[in-house]
Amino acid sequence: MSSTSPGTPPAPRSTGCWRSSRSACTPRSPRPSPPPATVLAPAERVRGLKFSRAFCRYSWYRARHIRRGTAVPTAAADVAHLLRRAGFGGTPADVAALTPLDLPAVVDRLLDFSPNPADTPPASLTDPSKGDWERVVDLRKWWLDRMRTAPAPLQEKLALFWHGHFATEATKVGHAVDMYDQNHLFRTAGTGGFEALVQAMSVQVAMLVYLDNDVNRKGSPNENFARELLELFTLGVNQYTQTDVVETARAWTGHNVDKQAVPRRAYRFYSERHDYGNKTFLGETRAWNGPEIITRVLTVEPQRSIAARFIAKKLWTFFAYPNPDAALVDTLAAEFVAASLDVRALLRAIFLRPEFFSTTARQGLVRSPVEWVVAVLRATGLTAQDTNPQWWMESMGQQLFEPPNVAGWKNNAYWCSNTALWARADFARNITWKARNASFLFEIAARNAQNGYVMTEGDAIDFAYRKFGRDPLVAPVSAPVRNAMIAWLQAQRAAERAPTYAWNLWAPINLTTIMMLCPEVQLA
Known part of the structure; x- marks a missing residue:
């Protein structure tokens, strides 16, 4: 993709002749032989023609708006890309609703979390008959x-990011209600000021217990929380000294x-356990x-800018691409x-960068198990209550409320081990x-009952692609995968001895399995 930002008119082309930049005595290099033409199947030529026409219509439409100043x-491809990265994918209707807007307006719409309902925790959290594991x-x-x-799924996507950044494990914390409180905090404080978020997380019960600050007291200080506060939460490695940790x-x-505390454990400052002596932190001595x-x-340079770079890089890696x-x-x-x-301002800056829409960024991230499971549930209309995905997600490599360690989860290749991919297939x-009773499977069969309509294998596959948020007319899909x-x-169908116009439900059901595992659905 061009390095210009989406929605920005391209730079005018030079009006000079190409010969003017060449010396008269410079011999012209012979033109290379053109590559052999690729012969496309009729269906592929039609798909390519449709995409080309759609692109030309969009280019003309955009130029008209630029001339009018509107x-x-x-x-549509940029909107679909945004919906995958700032959420868990979008339907053709979701894409169509946003394409009339310019890019800043689209991003502002995604950053508006007001449509989301307030979270109501599961009833089991307060059910005395339930054990903590069940909760x-x-x-x-x-x-x-x-x-x-x-x-507004970006709020949940960002909460997932913070869950990996401020990682705590339910197994050690030991109280599901504390994990819920932390999750609620990711959602409510995770889009505002970063300092306020770190302050809130530092006195949150799950964090205090997980990093042993609940036993940190004068005369016997515990360094676990102190080290991770500096290294993992704010500054990054090699930006502090051991003295700063102590x-x-x-x-x-x-x-x-x-x-x-009643009704649940709570943060408390015990003054008699606090060390009020002078301490030297970042070269400054006082009773910190x-x-x-x-x-x-987070407010004094150079540490403020160091922390800003650390968080900006980590958020970019999560939403765009690594390195x-x-x-x-x-x-x-x-x-x-x-x-x-x-x-929120940093997220807006990320989503408006031209690099976010570059070739490097598009489909450059493997969906994490959580992202993939949510995308699959959205496409099939099933729920987590129906399917119990948590029984497979540990083998996939990402179990909610149970990150592997305090550093959280890695990304991309981390999700592609043999065990992880086998768990996805299972x-x-x-x-x-x-999903065999999912409405879209019946729709494939029902559309063939329309007078004179015949759904080919290619039609069925493109229909399924759209259901999984990958419209082939918005962004071309892999031709080898589609042909396979x-x-x-x-x-x-030949093995079933079915005529070309006949569709039973077995073929669409099996197609659903293959579609979930195809590259376009595995990538974000």
Whole structure:
């Protein structure tokens, strides 16, 4: 894709002759022989022609709006890309609803979380007959279904990011209600000021218990939380000294948990457990207290800019692609600092960058197990309550409320081990049986009952692609994969001795399994 931002008119072409830039005595290089023409099947030529015509219509439409000075519509492919990255994918109707808007308006719409309902926790959290393990299982299904149904899914996608950033494990925390409280905090505080979020997370019960600050007290400081606060939550590696860790741990003494509080455990500052002595942090000596450490890191240079770069790079890696250029990270960090470390402002800057729509970014991320499961549930109309995906997600490599360690989850190749991919295939086979009554499967069969209509294998596959958020007319899909699926459907119907116009439900049901595992659905 061009390096210009979507919705921006291209730079005017030079009007000079190409010969004017060549020396008269420079011999012309012979033209290379053209590559042999690729012979496309008739169906492929039709699909390519449809896509070319759609692109030409969009280009003409955009140019007209530029001349008139009105809002420039956003390309459908860009909208679809945004919906995959800022959520869990979009239907053709979702894409069509946003394409009339210009790109900033589309991004602002995605950043508007007001349509989302307030979270109502699972009833099992307060059910005395339920054990904590059962409550965590219910909490996983509850969150998956909330991601599946959220009108503004970016809020849930961002909560998933923070869940990996401020990682805590339910097994060690031991109270599902504390995990819910933390999840609620990701949703309510995760889109505002970053300092406020870190301050809130630092006194959240699940975090205090997980990183042992609930036992951090004067005379016996525990460094676990102090180290991760500096390395994983704010500054990154090699941006602090061991002395800073020791003194931060002293500053956080007494910030513990009241385990006898009613109705649930709560944060409590025990003054008698706090070390009020002088501490030297980042070269400054004073009687530091815990929250002051966070304020110092996130409001004073150079640490503020270091933290801004750390968070900007991590968010870009999560939403766009890994290993961004240092110049891009610096630009995003500068905008983050200028916005007083407002997370929503940083997200807006990320989604408006031309690099976000580059070839590198498009389909450049493997969907995490959570993202893939939510996308599959959305496409099939099934729920987490129906399918119990948590039984497969641990083998896939991502179990909600149980990250592998304090550093959270990795991405991309991390999701592609043999065990992880086998678990996806096993879940796809299982969910196929659950989806056999899904309305879109009957729609494939019913459309063939229309007078004079014959749905070919290619039609059925393109229909399924659209149901899974990959409209071939918006962005071309892999021709080899599509052709392989066509050949498979043809062979299956031939084995069933079905005429070309006849569709029973077995072929669409089996197609659902294959569609879940095809590259276009596995990639974001």
